[in-house]
Amino acid sequence: GAVVSQHPSWVICKSGTSVKIECRSLDFQATTMFWYRQFPKQSLMLMATSNEGSKATYEQGVEKDKFLINHASLTLSTLTVTSAHPEDSSFYICSAKQGHSNQPQHFGDGTRLSIL
Amino acid sequence: KNEVEQSPQNLTAQEGEFITINCSYSVGISALHWLQQHPGGGIVSLFMLSSGKKKHGRLIATINIQEKHSSLHITASHPRDSAVYICAVRVDGNEKLTFGTGTRLTIIP
Numbered sequence: 528g529a530v531v532s533q534h535p536s537w538v539i540c541k542s543g544t545s546v547k548i549e550c551r552s553l554d555f556q557a558t559t560m561f562w563y564r565q566f567p568k569q570s571l572m573l574m575a576t577s578n579e580g581s582k583a584t585y586e587q588g589v590e591k592d593k594f595l596i597n598h599a600s601l602t603l604s605t606l607t608v609t610s611a612h613p614e615d616s617s618f619y620i621c622s623a624k625q626g627h628s629n630q631p632q633h634f635g636d637g638t639r640l641s642i643l
Numbered sequence: 644k645n646e647v648e649q650s651p652q653n654l655t656a657q658e659g660e661f662i663t664i665n666c667s668y669s670v671g672i673s674a675l676h677w678l679q680q681h682p683g684g685g686i687v688s689l690f691m692l693s694s695g696k697k698k699h700g701r702l703i704a705t706i707n708i709q710e711k712h713s714s715l716h717i718t719a720s721h722p723r724d725s726a727v728y729i730c731a732v733r734v735d736g737n738e739k740l741t742f743g744t745g746t747r748l749t750i751i752p
Contacts, residue, residue: 559738570745634687637684
């Protein structure tokens with residue numbers, strides 16, 4: 528089946544550091560990738576939707592200058608959390624979808640980010 | 644009121660029991676997903692449904708579009724089925740998924 532690889536799986540860093548998370552589709556071309564954030568015991572919250580070669584569409588309340596998304600190729604999207612602070616500590620997970628809307632989303636294994 | 648409601652929120656059962664998790668939604672949808680999230684956080688897509696019923700191994704998913712309701716069934720449950728099961732819908736005309744709050748399932752040996 529379709530595989531989405533997310534890296535790193537776990538990050539601990541100091542406040543003020545920028546952290547980059549990669550999301551790769553390994554065996555299909557991902558025309559659309561989604562970035563989610565999940566706080567403990569809560570559901571996934573969509574942060575942004577990115578289509579290859581175009582600017583990401585951010586959900587209301589998500590700061591686009593803080594959460595930089597790049598979808599430069601059909602197999603790679605990156606999320607950079609700039610100048611991270613403890614309140615950015617969360618579980619970040621990406622998903623990727625191939626082609627038109629009837630295709631399912633395939634999820635990565637997520638990145639647990641802890642900012643000290 | 645959430646657009647996607649799941650019940651129960653938590654479910655503990657003995658190994659071998661038949662499990663049912665319910666999902667109700669209040670919007671028009673083009674598809675409904677059942678997802679499984681293990682303690683480590685990774686998410687596996689179990690089913691994508693737009694009508695009827697699908698079966699994969701011990702898992703069965705059904706959807707009733709008129710009643711805006713879906714169920715996920717697990718037969719002969721096993722401790723390895725312990726996870727959070729999430730219902731998510733794709734609203735008509737939209738690529739985004741709207742998620743339920745999940746059902747935490749624990750199967751006791």
